[in-house]
Structures are given as structure tokens and as C-alpha cells.
Amino acid sequence: MIVMLVRNKEPYLPYTLTQLSELDYPKERLALWIHSDHNEDRSAELLAAWLAEYRPLYRSVHAVLNTTSPPLRPDESSAIDMSEGRYRDVIKLKEDALTAARRIWADFVWFLDADVILHEAAVLRQLIEMRKPVVAPMLRTHGAYSNFWAGMDDNFYYRRTEEYGQIYGSKKRGCFSVPMVHSCVLVNLLSTRSDGLTFVREKLPAPIGPTSDDVITFALSARQAGMEMHVCNQRDFGQMPIPLRSPEVLGKEWLNIVNIKLEMMVDHPPPPVASVLRPFVPDPPEKTKLGFDHIYMIGLARRPDRRRRMLLAFDELGIDAETVDAVDGRQLNDSALAELGVAMLRDYRDPINDRRLTFGEIGCFLSHHRVWSDMVAHGYERIIVFEDDLRFASYFHYRLERLMAEVDALNLDWDLIYLGRKIMRTDEEWVAGAQRLVHPSYTYWTLAYALTRRGAEKLLKEEPLGKMIAVDEYLPIMFGQHPNTGWAAQFSGAGSLLAYSASPLLVTPIKYTGEPGYVSDTEDAGTIGAELEGTCSVDGCPTPAN
Structure with missing residues (x-):
């Protein structure tokens, strides 16, 4: 019973x-x-x-x-x-x-x-x-x-x-x-x-x-x-x-119930509703840009499951976002990158895995770079960028509203605000007078962030495709928190980006490394060949793996 x-x-x-x-x-x-x-x-x-x-x-x-x-x-x-x-x-x-x-x-x-x-x-x-x-x-x-x-x-x-x-x-x-x-x-x-x-x-x-x-x-x-x-x-x-x-x-x-449905859709289909009960389910909220000029969602076309989940989440949250096909690292090769004018930063090696960039990481950088360029071309003043492998914090819409209200109340001069990231240090300083904003230290991931046109212009001005590193290494260089001063010295605008972070974060990854179902489209990919490392140090380029 x-x-x-x-x-x-x-x-x-x-x-x-x-x-x-x-x-x-x-x-x-x-x-x-x-x-x-x-x-x-x-x-x-x-x-x-x-x-x-x-x-x-x-x-x-x-x-x-x-x-x-x-x-x-x-x-x-x-x-x-x-x-x-x-x-x-x-x-x-x-x-x-x-x-x-x-x-x-x-x-x-x-x-x-x-x-x-x-x-x-x-x-x-x-x-x-x-x-x-x-x-x-x-x-x-x-x-x-x-x-x-x-x-x-x-x-x-x-x-x-x-x-x-x-x-x-x-x-x-x-x-x-x-x-x-x-x-x-x-x-x-x-x-x-x-x-x-x-x-x-x-x-x-x-x-x-x-x-x-x-x-x-x-x-x-x-x-x-x-x-x-x-x-x-x-x-x-x-x-x-x-x-x-x-x-x-x-x-x-x-x-x-929205929180529950969003969490359910991380690993399961959305909850079904019997036909006799559908009249009792309210219409989705009217979609808005959440007070921003535009919202982008970057995702690989070959990941329809992730895209479908994000679009359903946008329906639940009332988010009007443009879907941007990410540059797929699987479609890149050394010759294609040479045609795009992509060259690696001198002496760059991944700090954790001691390797060159993967094609997936290059595709990720190119995807964000294209969004920055599109923002400037359209004259948008403030945007949000989402990646498709995130999960929204509970009450996301209202947390974001309160966050931006605090930004406005403080009259904060900002270029970038992280909404989701990998926090590398726990002793980050609070912004003076703030309850929801901190000064980010060296940070990984670009799950979601708000960006101003001035911030996009600073990021583009460095012409980073010609001295490419992973995008989540590039951003800390630009806001002056990267520990590798040698890399930072190769960017004239290093430290000029005015960056902040939501605290607590408004989005997190759908899966963490090691969890069942975790897949990385940036790390689980081949690395570039040495012929693209035209700016290697005088000691020579590492020999490519066979």
C-alpha cells in the first residue's frame, strides 16, 4: 500500500x-x-x-x-x-x-x-x-x-x-x-x-x-x-x-521544483507529466537576457545531449541565449591552425600535465575568442558566456540578480566577473563592502562569466591566437594573477583586466574529474605538433611524440 x-x-x-x-x-x-x-x-x-x-x-x-x-x-x-x-x-x-x-x-x-x-x-x-x-x-x-x-x-x-x-x-x-x-x-x-x-x-x-x-x-x-x-x-x-x-x-x-528538475536533467531525462495533469503545469517563464545585452552558450555540435539539456534548462530559467557551435578540436590539425595564424606561446607547457596544448584546448580558446569578437562587432556592452557542461546553482536567476545589484550598488568598475570557475586558493579577498564578490586568485575553467565590451577589447587587443595558451591560463594572466611571470611578460596588457568572481559561485561543472560520466573534450584530445611552436625558446622545441 x-x-x-x-x-x-x-x-x-x-x-x-x-x-x-x-x-x-x-x-x-x-x-x-x-x-x-x-x-x-x-x-x-x-x-x-x-x-x-x-x-x-x-x-x-x-x-x-x-x-x-x-x-x-x-x-x-x-x-x-x-x-x-x-x-x-x-x-x-x-x-x-x-x-x-x-x-x-x-x-x-x-x-x-x-x-x-x-x-x-x-x-x-x-x-x-x-x-x-x-x-x-x-x-x-x-x-x-x-x-x-x-x-x-x-x-x-x-x-x-x-x-x-x-x-x-x-x-x-x-x-x-x-x-x-x-x-x-x-x-x-x-x-x-x-x-x-x-x-x-x-x-x-x-x-x-x-x-x-x-x-x-x-x-x-x-x-x-x-x-x-x-x-x-x-x-x-x-x-x-x-x-x-x-x-x-x-x-x-x-x-x-525548478531546482529539482534542473538537477534531475544532469543525468536523467526531464520528469514526465501524464496528459491528464498537463493543464496544471504552468507555461515556461518568458525568456529574457537577464539584464544583459546578449547571452552566448558555447557547445560542441557533436554533444547533442549536453545542448539539449542546456536548452531545457534555459526554458526552465527563462534565459534567452544564442547557441554557438564550439570549434571542435577533432576537426583541427596542424595545417588548419597554421592557416588560422595560430602559434603557441613561447615555452608553454601545461602546468599540470607537462604537455603541449591539445586540439581540444585550442578549439575551446577559439570558441571563446569568436564570442569576444562577435560581442565587439555587435557593440554589446555586457554579455554572459555559458559553456554547455555546467549545472546551475539553486535559485540561479535570483542569485544573479542580487549579484549584479551589488555590482551596481558598489559602482564597481569591472571587465569580467566569473560565475563559475575552479577556485585554486581559499584565502581570496572580499571586495570592499561586498557580500557576493571576491577578488579571484589564479583560477581554472571558463564555465560561465559576465564580460564587458571593454574587457573583450582588452582580451582581443593582445592578439592571443599568435601566442596561444589555454583560455583559463590566459584570463588569469590578463587580470594579473598568474604565477608564471615569464608567460605573463609576453602580454603587454597583462594585469589590465579588472576581474572579480561571484562568491558563492552560480554554476559548477556537471561532473568532476573521476566521477562516473565525466568526459573532457579539451583534455582527452591529441596535442599539437612541434611545427606550430614557432616561438619556442632558444633551447629548442620538445620532440613531438610519435
Whole structure:
């Protein structure tokens, strides 16, 4: 039996209900127990529409959709207030659902929150196959919050542990015994010990813990019944939002579902929506240039998966961007570069790998160079440049707005602002009077940045194609933070670029080196031949590899 309590979950329900209808599990073997009340949104209407379509397919359906209850209980100050009355009602409803599951001799009962977005249709089968008495798939959020505790203190509340970070960060994988799980919990009722499970403190053999907390009481009942709780993280099972807290408002849930969808699309297709629920999904936001003159997105044409994901992300965020085909390093060779007038910087070797530039790195530089040139040709004053291998931070649109408002309030004279990069030092200085801006030190990556026309003109004036290095080496030279003074000395404008960085960053890579699915189109490519290194030192050019 699947249990779902619903209150003010309109942003999530088109996706959570669709995932129920698409579960890889026979519907004739599933019972549903659904209750919804005290809504300020269209949650009840959504449930009614979905049930009208799918109710006949399930073994049994118990659904109470209370459309006459007031938006707030008498002791609630807001719809997100966890008042005593709210706890009391939730405890009763969950206990009633557990009793109903026992009454129909259900083998399992699955308590599933209405805002949990699961990534795979097979998740119920996967949980059953884990053969645990009480099990939850680990769910991610846009922070460090999840649906389990790895520690509980003597007062039965959360205790920070090292193990939590290891499990949540997937530093170790498997199923782990934990003191508490919630939000997406499968309970094996075939075990006779499950008779001791309860949400009601007074029913505990040894009544301990807070008087009104359904989650903690259930965890204590499992402990007293000898039923271990487990959280499992072998797969990327799904996501959940961080619960709202006062003074936040319900409207933030519309932002949270966008965060979840963006994260889901990093490794999975966008969440589907059943046809009967599509009328409840709002239209995408109107696209804008976010207060800039133009936005570019650089991506390889042979990476349609990345491009498709970025275009879907732009739809969700309301970003009007021009797609720019990156120069593909696979299509370059020494002769083509000679025709373009590309020559390597004297004495350049990659600082980490001790090698020449790869064709992928050259293609990356050429791609950014073309964007800078296009910006100047069109007379754009301020642009944003995105690469296609990034993931957006939560609430990206609003973080960017606040960042640029701070730039304007400080009357900051700037050429470039990093929105995403690899930070090489942790002691970077804050910009005076700023809360979101730092002075960047030596920095890698060009995931995303804002650029002024003056900044583009400075970058182009150096004619860097004739003394090329990796683009993320070139930028630190131009803002005076590169440790190799010999390279910097070959650029007359070194140190002239006025560069800053968002802090915290607004984008990060979709994958880091070593993570499953990591691919580099710049590093995993052949290196140039020595014939292009026409400016090698008097000691001679390194011999090309055979």
C-alpha cells in the first residue's frame, strides 16, 4: 500500500503522481491511501483529476480530498507552521494508514511524501529487493539535507556525524543502518516485529521522545521493535526539497521544483507529466537576457545531449541565449591552425600535465575568442558566456540578480566577473563592502562569466591566437594573477583586466574529474605538433611524440 498525505503540493504533484502511474509494478497489486486537506492551492483538484483517470487500475483506493477545510488550522500562523495541531493530525493520519495497511494484509506499506521526485520507475522493486525491514532510498536536495539521520542524541534529536557526510556524499555506497529515515520509507509488514511500529508515542512499549513528532516516534518504535532502519545510496534514486521554514512562503515551492528538475536533467531525462495533469503545469517563464545585452552558450555540435539539456534548462530559467557551435578540436590539425595564424606561446607547457596544448584546448580558446569578437562587432556592452557542461546553482536567476545589484550598488568598475570557475586558493579577498564578490586568485575553467565590451577589447587587443595558451591560463594572466611571470611578460596588457568572481559561485561543472560520466573534450584530445611552436625558446622545441 502506498500512503501519501498532501497539502499545498501543487508544484510537485504533476510529477509525483505521474511517477506513481509509471511505476514498474503491477497496479492491480497496489493499494492507495491518499489524504489531502487545508490547501491554499490546487492540490485537491490535481489529485481528483489524476484519480479520475487512474483509480480503476489499482487494487483499492482510499482517497479523502477535503476541499472545505480552511487554509489554516486554528493554531497555525502560516501554511508552513509545524504547530501542535498539525503534528497531531499528521500522526493520526499516518497511524490510520498503517492500520489500514495491516487490515488489508498488505505485504509492504510505502510512506511517500508528495514532493519526492524519483528518478527511476523501478524504485519500488529495487527497495523490495533490498530485503530490509524498514528502508529508504537516499534522496538529495540542493543543500546537505536528506531523508535520514546518521545520528540521534540522547534527547532524540539530530546529531551531526561524520558518517552522514560519507553516505550523503556517496563516499561509501550500500545500505546503512541509521537511527531514522523519513519522506520515502518502505516498511515490510511481513515481519511479526512490524506489529510494534507506531506513530503514536503513547503506544510505544517504553514511551520516550517528544510528545508530538511522527517521524521520531516511528523511528523509536522501530528501534524498540527490533526493526533496523536502513538508508541506501547505491543509485541516484531521487530528490526532495528542503522543507520551508518561516519566514519563507509557499511560493518558494515553485522555485524548488525548478531546482529539482534542473538537477534531475544532469543525468536523467526531464520528469514526465501524464496528459491528464498537463493543464496544471504552468507555461515556461518568458525568456529574457537577464539584464544583459546578449547571452552566448558555447557547445560542441557533436554533444547533442549536453545542448539539449542546456536548452531545457534555459526554458526552465527563462534565459534567452544564442547557441554557438564550439570549434571542435577533432576537426583541427596542424595545417588548419597554421592557416588560422595560430602559434603557441613561447615555452608553454601545461602546468599540470607537462604537455603541449591539445586540439581540444585550442578549439575551446577559439570558441571563446569568436564570442569576444562577435560581442565587439555587435557593440554589446555586457554579455554572459555559458559553456554547455555546467549545472546551475539553486535559485540561479535570483542569485544573479542580487549579484549584479551589488555590482551596481558598489559602482564597481569591472571587465569580467566569473560565475563559475575552479577556485585554486581559499584565502581570496572580499571586495570592499561586498557580500557576493571576491577578488579571484589564479583560477581554472571558463564555465560561465559576465564580460564587458571593454574587457573583450582588452582580451582581443593582445592578439592571443599568435601566442596561444589555454583560455583559463590566459584570463588569469590578463587580470594579473598568474604565477608564471615569464608567460605573463609576453602580454603587454597583462594585469589590465579588472576581474572579480561571484562568491558563492552560480554554476559548477556537471561532473568532476573521476566521477562516473565525466568526459573532457579539451583534455582527452591529441596535442599539437612541434611545427606550430614557432616561438619556442632558444633551447629548442620538445620532440613531438610519435
